[in-house]
Amino acid sequence: MENGRDTFPFPYQPYNIQEQFMQALYSALDQGKVGIFESPTGTGKSLSLICGALSWLSDFEEKRKQESAALLHEGEAALSTVTVPSSTSSSSAEPDWITDFVKKKADRDLVSKLKDEELKRKKREERLEMIRNNVQLKYAMKRKSCEDEEAIKLLQLSKEEQTEPQGDQEDEELIIAEYESDDESKTKSRFSATEEDDDLVEEHVTKIYYCSRTHSQLAQFVHEVQKSPFSKDISLVTLGSRQNLCINDEVRRLGSSQRINDRCLEMQKNKHDKHQEEGVKRKRGPAKSVCPYNKATALQQMRDDVLGKVHDIEQMLKLGRETHSCPYYATRLSVPPAQLVVLPYQILLHEATRKAAGIQLKDQVVIIDEAHNLSDTLSCIHSAELTGAQLCRAHSQLTQYSDRYKSRLKAKNLMYIKQILFVVEGLVRVLGGKVGQNPQTQTTQTGTEMLTINNFLFKAQIDNINLFKLPRYFEKSLISRKLGGFVEKYAGSGVSLHTQNSIKENRRTEGLNRYLQTLQSNQSTTPADQQGSEAEKVLSASPMMQVEGFFMALTNSNTDGRVVVQKQGTVSESSVKFLLLNPAVHFAQVLEQCRAVIIAGGTMQPVSDFKQELLFSAGVAEERITEFSCGHVIPPENILPLVLCSGPSGQELDFTFQSRDTPRMMDETGRILSNICNVVPGGVVCFFPSYEYSRRIVSHWEASGALSRLANKKKIFQEPKKANQVEQVLSEFSRCIQRCAADPGGLTGALLFSVVGGKMSEGINFSDDLGRCVVMVGMPYPNIKSPELQEKMSYLDKHLPHNGGKSPGQALIENQCMKAVNQSIGRAIRHRGDYSSIVLCDRRYARPATLSKLPEWIKERTSTHTTFGPAFAALRKVRFFLEKKQKQV
């Protein structure tokens, strides 16, 4: 078939929908499309993505090989043709012999280019073949034992060096080098390995970048690749942060990603300095420590090992420890020759991080999985927030730094430091405070203001500063890191005036940092995680990194973002926040440069706003977009979605803001749950629209006695407040259901109260008995009173076309609500043999526009009930069906 394939290598006979998925994916990649692919969880989406995409890649490579062989043949044939030289010109102004000469030269160039490419490809293939066949095993063992000894010695040395007393001369490391020019091309990537590693850098082959949200999702994907028929032939590398991949225990022990990065980079610089000092007599001071795992030959070997066999992060850490080479740098060296690069969102979607990781998107394929919240993720990654306390602290630290090293800093550095101090002072002024005074004792009037970037700069009186030069200075001078080192070294001796608040205020870090922190957890990244985030216990000593992020955000175009100035009583608690309104600007480059982009997810509905906001706004033409959505693999009778418009006593179910708190609504909800718990065996998961409402309704039931009536049927569990307790609650919930199944005379199972968008609405499966019924109480609309949401709505209304009589802002609210609902109800059915009922309690779910936003496979089976009786009868039938099914088992 044209632009396609009929069959695909697959570990088992694929379902029809998997075949259709792979065919659609293959065509999308072949035609260079932007594809939106939806395939419900439990339908084997990852395997379809792997087998579809890798089949295309291998066909593409084969086709390219054949084309170049044909071209080479043609070129060689042309070169061997003998032309008779002639001195006269035929029709053109040039003599024929010149035309022939030019043509021959072009042919020769083409032939030598093709030969060169062919040679490189062959070399690459041979090397991989050799690694895969373990020919090098003997050599590797020998090398390892030699290097073992050397590495142990170096490690010992590095420990000793770290404990050596450090004299004042060490401050050399803290002083910013001379800042010479604004020419970025001279800058070396902050994340690149040392100069000698340049030899290791290879050219980029055509590849697929696969990214997902959490490390556990990435690990699952790698395991699927290992099980696929491509596992033996594919070169795969997984990228992560130093926090994930560092094997130097001395450095890992530092805990926070910023401190690990700082220490690693410092050791690299020491290594570089050492090279420079070779042959030159050491000036003074103790030897500087270097990382023993960062050596060119070992890295090169590990790169080959990584490419020769599919490894997950754990396996790479093990390999790194065995071979004494750094997995972080080895994986970065593996990017150019790898065919499949697996990486978290923020490395791919954040331009600076992407470049630093050595990722080139030109003509490559990108697959973004779990992409239902892609717009929000892009906005989150590119937003930034600073508190008054952080600003004052940064100002104080930088002032002390420049005072201390005034005589040793070059004029240009002092000029830039002055500018940074000036801008920070302006930001504190906007918050109603003054630098140099304790921000905790400075009071401000409470209020929120939303400003365009230009108005904000004007208000802060910093509109005369060239804000584009400052981020470049930050990047090149590494001032944030130097300042961090300075504060760490001199903390306690007067530096860092406002440290008593450091832990608390650091919880509110700028967007990317916060996102990076949440990614460290294997749990999903949900707003609730961010709220209760306790992970950031030990962050950097200096908030300058956050200041750098904020400065960078201010370079966005005036129309693409807003600055929210939030005054909270004291300067310390007040904040400035950059809000990205147009995430398309940061996605446009990915869409433009890549050959094809696939945006995939279990529930991508509703896609209309997504297309408008992210694709059309980024300049993608309608004809480049292709959509694929498939049903579920479960038989139709395994799912029973019901819309309930009224409860058992006939009370209309109206969970609008005005009526949801009335006692009669809360009582009716209790009665619905009680009836459901009577007939549904195993686990029932009940989602409330917010933590606040969940708290109110549960305390109402407590007072009315409804809660104890529910507890007579099922053991009640509640979503924990802290993310680290989720696992414990889940395992108790699961154990309780197992116990109840084993003892049919007692409780019928367990009931879990959860919150939409909370810790249990994403990334957690309620498969089989854990979720035989999911109840959705009301509609989880976002808080429309939030100034940030209002700003986003008015931005969309101004910039996007109206659709079907609805304003884009209104559509955003409805889509956010239904996306959250779809995520929550999608928790229950997780595989082909699973079955569950879904009860949507609110008459508003019956509206056709709302129903249309459910995933296709749920929508087509949903029935709407204006009275409770028939709905309950349907549920009882399900029970009958389930019992029958259980008897059969």
Ligand code: SF4
């Ligand atoms: S080079 Fe690698 S192992 Fe060494 S400190 Fe840096 S990340 Fe850690």
